Amino acid sequence: MHWVENALGRKIPAEIDGRPLKPFRGAFQDQGGGRQAAPRVPLTTVPGRVDKVVGSWDELWRRLPLRDGMTVSFHHHLRNGDFIVNEAMRRLAERGLKDLVVAPSALFPVHDGLVELIRSGVISHVEGSMNGQVGVACSKGLMKKTAVLRSHGGRYRAIQDGDLKIDLAIIAAPAADVFGNANGVLGRSAFGPIGIAKADSLYADRVVVVTDNLVPFPCVPMSISGLHVDHVLTVDTIGDPTKIVSGTTKITRSPTQLQIAELAARFVEAAGIMRDGFSFQAGAGGMSLAFTKFLGERMAEKKIKASFVIGGTTQFLVDLLNRGLIDVVTDGQSFDLTAVQSLRDNPRHVEIDPFVSYCQHARGCFAHMLDVAVLGATEIDLDFNVNVNTHSDGLLLHGIGGFADAAAGAGCTIITAPSFRKRIPVLRERVTTVTAPGEVIDVVVTERGLAINPRRQDLLEKVQGKGLPLITLPQLMDQVHALTGIPESPRLGERPVAVIEWRDGSIIDVVRQVLD
Amino acid sequence: MSTPTIFTSGLEGKSDLIVTYDPAAPFEVVVESSVKKLFGRHIHERAEKTLQEFNVSKGRLAIKDDGALDFIIAARIEAVLRKAGVAKPLPFSPVNRTPTEKDRLRRSRLYLPGNQPDLMLNAGLFGADSLIFDLEDSVAPDQKVDARILVRRILGEAHRLFPGSELIVRVNPLTGPFGYEDLHEIVPALPHLLLLPKCDGEHDVKEADREVTAIEREFGLQGRVMFMPLIETVKGTVNAQAIAQATGRNVALCFGAEDFTRDLGVPRTREGKETLAARSQIVYAAKVAGIQAIDTVFSDVGDDQGLLQSSLEAKSLGFVGKGVIHPRQIALVHQAFAPTAAEIEEARKIVEAMQKAVETGAGVVALGSKMVDAPVAERARQVIALAKQLGLPGVEGL
Numbered sequence: 064m065h066w067v068e069n070a071l072g073r074k075i076p077a078e079i080d081g082r083p084l085k086p087f088r089g090a091f092q093d094q095g096g097g098r099q100a101a102p103r104v105p106l107t108t109v110p111g112r113v114d115k116v117v118g119s120w121d122e123l124w125r126r127l128p129l130r131d132g133m134t135v136s137f138h139h140h141l142r143n144g145d146f147i148v149n150e151a152m153r154r155l156a157e158r159g160l161k162d163l164v165v166a167p168s169a170l171f172p173v174h175d176g177l178v179e180l181i182r183s184g185v186i187s188h189v190e191g192s193m194n195g196q197v198g199v200a201c202s203k204g205l206m207k208k209t210a211v212l213r214s215h216g217g218r219y220r221a222i223q224d225g226d227l228k229i230d231l232a233i234i235a236a237p238a239a240d241v242f243g244n245a246n247g248v249l250g251r252s253a254f255g256p257i258g259i260a261k262a263d264s265l266y267a268d269r270v271v272v273v274t275d276n277l278v279p280f281p282c283v284p285m286s287i288s289g290l291h292v293d294h295v296l297t298v299d300t301i302g303d304p305t306k307i308v309s310g311t312t313k314i315t316r317s318p319t320q321l322q323i324a325e326l327a328a329r330f331v332e333a334a335g336i337m338r339d340g341f342s343f344q345a346g347a348g349g350m351s352l353a354f355t356k357f358l359g360e361r362m363a364e365k366k367i368k369a370s371f372v373i374g375g376t377t378q379f380l381v382d383l384l385n386r387g388l389i390d391v392v393t394d395g396q397s398f399d400l401t402a403v404q405s406l407r408d409n410p411r412h413v414e415i416d417p418f419v420s421y422c423q424h425a426r427g428c429f430a431h432m433l434d435v436a437v438l439g440a441t442e443i444d445l446d447f448n449v450n451v452n453t454h455s456d457g458l459l460l461h462g463i464g465g466f467a468d469a470a471a472g473a474g475c476t477i478i479t480a481p482s483f484r485k486r487i488p489v490l491r492e493r494v495t496t497v498t499a500p501g502e503v504i505d506v507v508v509t510e511r512g513l514a515i516n517p518r519r520q521d522l523l524e525k526v527q528g529k530g531l532p533l534i535t536l537p538q539l540m541d542q543v544h545a546l547t548g549i550p551e552s553p554r555l556g557e558r559p560v561a562v563i564e565w566r567d568g569s570i571i572d573v574v575r576q577v578l579d
Numbered sequence: 580m581s582t583p584t585i586f587t588s589g590l591e592g593k594s595d596l597i598v599t600y601d602p603a604a605p606f607e608v609v610v611e612s613s614v615k616k617l618f619g620r621h622i623h624e625r626a627e628k629t630l631q632e633f634n635v636s637k638g639r640l641a642i643k644d645d646g647a648l649d650f651i652i653a654a655r656i657e658a659v660l661r662k663a664g665v666a667k668p669l670p671f672s673p674v675n676r677t678p679t680e681k682d683r684l685r686r687s688r689l690y691l692p693g694n695q696p697d698l699m700l701n702a703g704l705f706g707a708d709s710l711i712f713d714l715e716d717s718v719a720p721d722q723k724v725d726a727r728i729l730v731r732r733i734l735g736e737a738h739r740l741f742p743g744s745e746l747i748v749r750v751n752p753l754t755g756p757f758g759y760e761d762l763h764e765i766v767p768a769l770p771h772l773l774l775l776p777k778c779d780g781e782h783d784v785k786e787a788d789r790e791v792t793a794i795e796r797e798f799g800l801q802g803r804v805m806f807m808p809l810i811e812t813v814k815g816t817v818n819a820q821a822i823a824q825a826t827g828r829n830v831a832l833c834f835g836a837e838d839f840t841r842d843l844g845v846p847r848t849r850e851g852k853e854t855l856a857a858r859s860q861i862v863y864a865a866k867v868a869g870i871q872a873i874d875t876v877f878s879d880v881g882d883d884q885g886l887l888q889s890s891l892e893a894k895s896l897g898f899v900g901k902g903v904i905h906p907r908q909i910a911l912v913h914q915a916f917a918p919t920a921a922e923i924e925e926a927r928k929i930v931e932a933m934q935k936a937v938e939t940g941a942g943v944v945a946l947g948s949k950m951v952d953a954p955v956a957e958r959a960r961q962v963i964a965l966a967k968q969l970g971l972p973g974v975e976g977l
Contacts, residue, residue, distance in 0.1 A: 318698075318701065318705060318905065318906035318907065319701045319704070321906070321907060322701075322704060322705060322906070455617055456614075456616040456617055457616075484646070485593060485594060485613065485614055485645060485646020486594070486614055486618060486646040486647065486648055487614055487617060487618075487646065510701055510704050511704065545739060546648055546700075546739065546740070547648060548618065548621055548649065550614075550617035550618060551616070551617055551618065551619070551620060551621070553616050553617065554616075
C-alpha cells in the first residue's frame, strides 16, 4: 500500500479499493467548481397511470433491478427504534444478493444484527456512521472493503458529486401518500424532520418510500417530494415509537457535566457572542441540553434574543422559541415529542435538510451563519484536533453527524468535554483519529478550566479578567495525567478499516484495524 | 456463623473497582477492567505494589475495575487485606497540611458519601467552602471499613484533588461501634475538621477531644484537628451552650434538621417552622461561645426557590452557612449569604460616619435620625469585611 501524508501529518493511503484518495489539505482549501453528477432520468409516465404503491417487500423487489454489489441507502431518523434497515437487508440477503454496500446516514445498536450479514458477505462494507457493534466489527477488520465516514454535509456533497452513488434509496416515512410525497411529522411513528433523506431522494437511481401510514393524496407537508419517488411500500410498522423519540429529553444530573455546561454558557456571554440577533447550535446530549438551558437563562436575564438556531431540537430549544428568546428554529433532527409537535405546529420552527444546514456545495450553508456551536468529543489533542469517531482504545463507535460542518462553519466552535472519563484522559498528545482539524476549533471547555486556541487572540482578549478559569491544553493534560496516569497505546494494525472524510471529500484520517 | 473465607471491597460502578481476596488460594493477581487496553498493565503493577507495601505474598487477589484511579485501587486492596487480617495499618507518614482558620468562610459545606469515589473526584471544582467526607449516615455498616480507608487515602490526595477546600470528615458517634476506629484511621491523615454527629451533651465533645488529643500526641502531629459538633436531637439542642463551649477545638455548631424532627416526632416541612426555635437556640449558643453557627441541608435538589428562601432565612437567623447535598446548590447558597448591595451601602455609610466622628472628635455617631451604637458599628464592619473577602463592589476605599 502506498501512503502519503496529509496536511495534519496523518498517513493516508494513495488509493483504497481501487479508488484514488485525496489527502486533506486544510479546512477551506477546496475551491469548488466543476459539475455535480446528474441523477438518472426516469421512465416517462403516462398521465393518470400513477401506480407506485406495493403491498409487500417481494412485490417491491420484483419491480426493482437488483444486483450484487449495489449500493442501498437509508436515513437514520428512526434512530434506535428503526425496523426498516434490518428488514430490508435481511430480505435482500434471502434473495441471495451479496457484496452490497450499505449507505445509511447512521446505524444504531438496533442494527447490530447486520454484523452477521457482514460476516457472510452479503454486505461488503458500510458508507455511513456506525454506532454500536457494526462499528466494532468494522474496527476488527470484518468488512471486505473499507468503510467511509462522512459528516451530514459531507454525505450530501458525496451524493451530489457521485462519490456515493446510490442505486436504491429506501426512505422510511411516518406519513406518505400514493404518489410518494412524505413527511416525518405525522403518524404514530413521527420523528420530526426527514431532511437527511433529501439527497437520497434527489440523486438515487431508484427511490422507495416505506410507510406505515398511507394518507390521502396530497400528503402535506411534502418534505420528500413524490416527484422523485418510484415506489411506495406499505408495511405494518416502520419502527418502535418509544425508541424513535423519547417522550422527554433530560438534562444531565452529573455535577461535572453541569459545571462544564455552565462554564460554556458563561464563556459565550463573556466573549460578547451572546448579543441580540446572535445564533447558536448545541446538540441534544445531556450536557448540551444543560448548556441550552443555562444560555437561555442568561439570555432571558439580559433580554437578548437569538435570530436562529440549528437543531438537534428538544423541548429546551422549543421552550426558548415559545418564550420569544429565539426567533426561528431550523431543525434537522427532533429528539423528543415536544420538538416533533412544535415542528408540526409552529411556523417559526422549520424543517431543513443537510444541504441547507451543512453542505459545502451550497452557496453558503446555514452553519456558515452560526455565531457559536457547542459540540462534544471523545478526544482532543494539543493542536486542538478533535476526535468524535473512535475511543482511545481504537474502536470506531460513533459517527460524525453534523460535527465537522458545524465546527467549520461557526464563528466560534466550543468543545465541551470532561477532562477524563473513567480514568481515560480526553486530552491527548495526538488524538487517535482526527475528525476535525484544530484550525476550526476555538475553545475547549472542561470542568478543570477553559482553553482558548492561541489562533483566537481576539477571544482571549475579550474574556480575560472576567473570572473565567483559563488554562492551556498542556497544563490541563499534565493535571489530568497526574490523576489518571498516562494510558498505554492500543494495539492497532496497519490496515485501514475506515476512512474519515473531511466535508470536501478529502481524507483527514484513517481508522486502523484494532488487534486483540 | 462461620467467618468468611473470601473478602471483598468496593462497589460496582464508574470510577470504582471490586476487589476480592481469597487468602487460602495460591498467590495470584488477576485484573479485569473496562479500561484494560489502556491501563491493564498499569493496574496490575499498582496492585502488586500495594501487596508489597503490606508485605503480602499469598492468596488470590482479583480485581474487577471500571476506571478507578490509583489511590482508589490501593484503598480497596488495603481494605480486603485488612479485613482478611493479613495486613496491619500502614505506618504513619507525616501529612503537610495548613490548619484551618477558626473564622474561615463556611457558607457551603458539601456532603460526599464516604464510600463513593466517583462523587469525590471532582468535588473540589464546584466552589464549596468545605467538603464533608461522610462515614456516618451515607455508609452502610458493612462498608464502614472500606469507607474509612478510602477517605483516609483521599485525604492524602487532597493537595491535588481539592486545593483550597476545607476538608471535613463526619465520623460515627463515639457512642456507637464505629466512632473510635474512625478517629484512629482518620485523625493521622489530618482533616481540617471533624464533624461530630448526634452531640447530645458536652460529654460527647469532651470524649472526642480526649481521644483526638491522645492520637495527636501518639503521632506527634503538628496540625490541630478542629471540631464541628452537629446538633440533631432535642437533648442536644437543650444542651447547645455546653456543647459549644466544651472544647477550644470547636469552630462551629451545626444543625441537622432531619434527625431533629424525627426525634421531636413531627414531620419536616418546607417552611421549617418546627425547627425555628432549635435553630435560634443553636445560633445563640454559638454566638456566646464565639464560634460560627451553620444551618442544616435543604434536601430537595430540584427546588431552587425553596433553597434560596431557606438560605436567606438561615442568614436572617444568624447562621453563616448551610449544608449542601448537590454541587448545584452551592451558587445559590453563596448568593444568599453574600451581603446585598443595599446592605453594603448601609454599612458603608455607617463606617464612613464613624470615621468622620473620629476625625471631628464627636462623641456620638449618628446616621440621619438613627444613632449608631457599638453593635451596629460592629455589624457594619463585618458586612464590609465579608464584602471585601468576596470581592463585591461598593467597598472601594474602605
